[in-house]
Amino acid sequence: MSDLKAKVVILGAGHAGGAMAAFLRQAGHEGPIVLIGDEPIGPYQRPPLSKAWLKGEADADSLALKDPAWYADNGCDLKLGVRATGLNRGDKTVTLSTGETVSYDILVFATGARARKLPIPGADLQGVLELRTAADAEALKAALGEGKRLAIIGGGYVGLEVAASARALGAHAMVLERETRILARVACSQLSDFFIAYHKARGVSFELGVEITAFEGEGGHIRRVRLADGRAIDCDAALVGIGAIPNDDLAKDAGLECVNGIVVDLDARTADPDVFAIGDVTHRPLPLYDRQFRLESVPNALEQAKVAAGVIAGKPPLTPEVPWFWSDQFDLKLQIAGLPFDADTILVRGDPATAKFAVFHLKGDQIQAVEAVNSPPEFMMGKQLIGNRKAVSPERLADTTVSMKEVIA
Amino acid sequence: MAKITYIEHDGTEHSVDVKTGLSVMEGAIKNNVPGIDADCGGACACATCHVYVDAAFEGKTGEKSAMEESMLDFAENVEPNSRLSCQIKVTDELDGLIVRLPESQH
Ligand SMILES: Cc1cc2nc3c(=O)[nH]c(=O)nc-3n(C[C@H](O)[C@H](O)[C@H](O)COP(=O)(O)OP(=O)(O)OC[C@H]3O[C@@H](n4cnc5c(N)ncnc54)[C@H](O)[C@@H]3O)c2cc1C
Ligand code: FES
Numbered sequence: 001m002s003d004l005k006a007k008v009v010i011l012g013a014g015h016a017g018g019a020m021a022a023f024l025r026q027a028g029h030e031g032p033i034v035l036i037g038d039e040p041i042g043p044y045q046r047p048p049l050s051k052a053w054l055k056g057e058a059d060a061d062s063l064a065l066k067d068p069a070w071y072a073d074n075g076c077d078l079k080l081g082v083r084a085t086g087l088n089r090g091d092k093t094v095t096l097s098t099g100e101t102v103s104y105d106i107l108v109f110a111t112g113a114r115a116r117k118l119p120i121p122g123a124d125l126q127g128v129l130e131l132r133t134a135a136d137a138e139a140l141k142a143a144l145g146e147g148k149r150l151a152i153i154g155g156g157y158v159g160l161e162v163a164a165s166a167r168a169l170g171a172h173a174m175v176l177e178r179e180t181r182i183l184a185r186v187a188c189s190q191l192s193d194f195f196i197a198y199h200k201a202r203g204v205s206f207e208l209g210v211e212i213t214a215f216e217g218e219g220g221h222i223r224r225v226r227l228a229d230g231r232a233i234d235c236d237a238a239l240v241g242i243g244a245i246p247n248d249d250l251a252k253d254a255g256l257e258c259v260n261g262i263v264v265d266l267d268a269r270t271a272d273p274d275v276f277a278i279g280d281v282t283h284r285p286l287p288l289y290d291r292q293f294r295l296e297s298v299p300n301a302l303e304q305a306k307v308a309a310g311v312i313a314g315k316p317p318l319t320p321e322v323p324w325f326w327s328d329q330f331d332l333k334l335q336i337a338g339l340p341f342d343a344d345t346i347l348v349r350g351d352p353a354t355a356k357f358a359v360f361h362l363k364g365d366q367i368q369a370v371e372a373v374n375s376p377p378e379f380m381m382g383k384q385l386i387g388n389r390k391a392v393s394p395e396r397l398a399d400t401t402v403s404m405k406e407v408i409a
Numbered sequence: 410m411a412k413i414t415y416i417e418h419d420g421t422e423h424s425v426d427v428k429t430g431l432s433v434m435e436g437a438i439k440n441n442v443p444g445i446d447a448d449c450g451g452a453c454a455c456a457t458c459h460v461y462v463d464a465a466f467e468g469k470t471g472e473k474s475a476m477e478e479s480m481l482d483f484a485e486n487v488e489p490n491s492r493l494s495c496q497i498k499v500t501d502e503l504d505g506l507i508v509r510l511p512e513s514q515h
Contacts, residue, residue, distance in 0.1 A: 026443040045450045067439055299448040321515055326454040335454055380483030
């Protein structure tokens, strides 16, 4: 049952929250929308913070999802620099850091995730940075430049993107990774091998399998990173990029089920019919893979925002999308579709030496995931095949003389 | 500034003024025109900003890069006048541009 006049309160004015407000209006929702965010600026895109924006190829205007006037013009009360501090589901109110209480008919959690901290001595030194917000990115950019030495803790996507951008700005980048390969949690070893070689050839250095025990400084500013084996790595700044933690504390305190994120159904709804959750903060069903999972990507945030807006406005249900992600490093475009759950075979199409290849993860004759480097056809066709569950012929898939349009078994 | 008209698949028209320098995709997102998803925010990585460019403007929207060409090759319902709108920069010359949107971007 939908009520187009319902008052919708959205907690978190990030990518999911901002998109939710826009999709509600697109879906014809007429009731008031209150969008509450603790950052000083309105919803913006984070992906460029480690890529185009960091390299100086995009300005703040182009990061903003909407012009500032859009919110007031569309009956959306955007409260910035304000934190939601309490939720009372009984009387359907939210308490804010300003002391104000806001009532809702429908509540949407879009509180995202925060950068994971490294709880070691020296973590509060100046120059020990993280990258989640535009403000973080400003601080990082200020620390980069010709000849500057950046130590990057964690060889995940954000770390590698920053390494590539730092090189483009003439800075030195050294990636320190606890695992024995980079991208260990998010990509297959073929991809790790390729990316580390590509980065090394462009001047990024790596230490794998190392543990960091302290940040050491002089005059309150970081000077070196101390490793467990006693070695010290000199640097001018250190970026900690070791993953993100969902901002689900408020939901947990209010008795909503959380398992590494707020548990929602395919409608992005929690067990409380008046409370939805979208984006990085959710633990959501993945119907293609028969399980619940937490995704951290813009496409996921947009999909859930659109789904929730449609449910609230009483629109017909949407077909679930295939999860996907991209990353830009140097002149490489990595596009990933699907997730490699339950895969039994890894198949490489193309030659990594040419910097144009794709890794397919198969379960029998079905594609579960594809990781495509500079290979849009493999990504686009792979994504379709993951979605429609059509069987492929592994032999044909491995053969680059057979076009992607002809790999169906 | 250029006036751009986005026509949804069901015929609904949205005429908006878009700053030169932005992309045709950004013009749609900033003005909340439904039907352009732009999952990747203009990185030419998603093909969810697909539009059909009106014949009168086909010569004015610039050349497709190899990347765009390749993405479009595998998008759905592609026509000869298909473009990824994040790859079209708005110029004064595009004042009056009309683009039509496909039924779905996914
Ligand atoms: C550097 C970087 C690069 C990335 N690159 C890519 C990429 O290439 N491709 C991709 O798909 N994804 C990428 N991502 C991930 C993507 O940005 C996220 O998946 C997306 O932002 C999720 O949107 P969200 O709204 O769920 O969370 P967020 O965008 O994090 O927004 C949540 C907002 O809620 C606020 N908030 C939290 N708690 C409260 C509270 N109690 N009260 C008020 N406000 C609160 C937060 O401060 C934040 O502003 C990247 C992320 C980063 C940081
Ligand atoms: S916005 Fe993704 S390709 Fe245009």
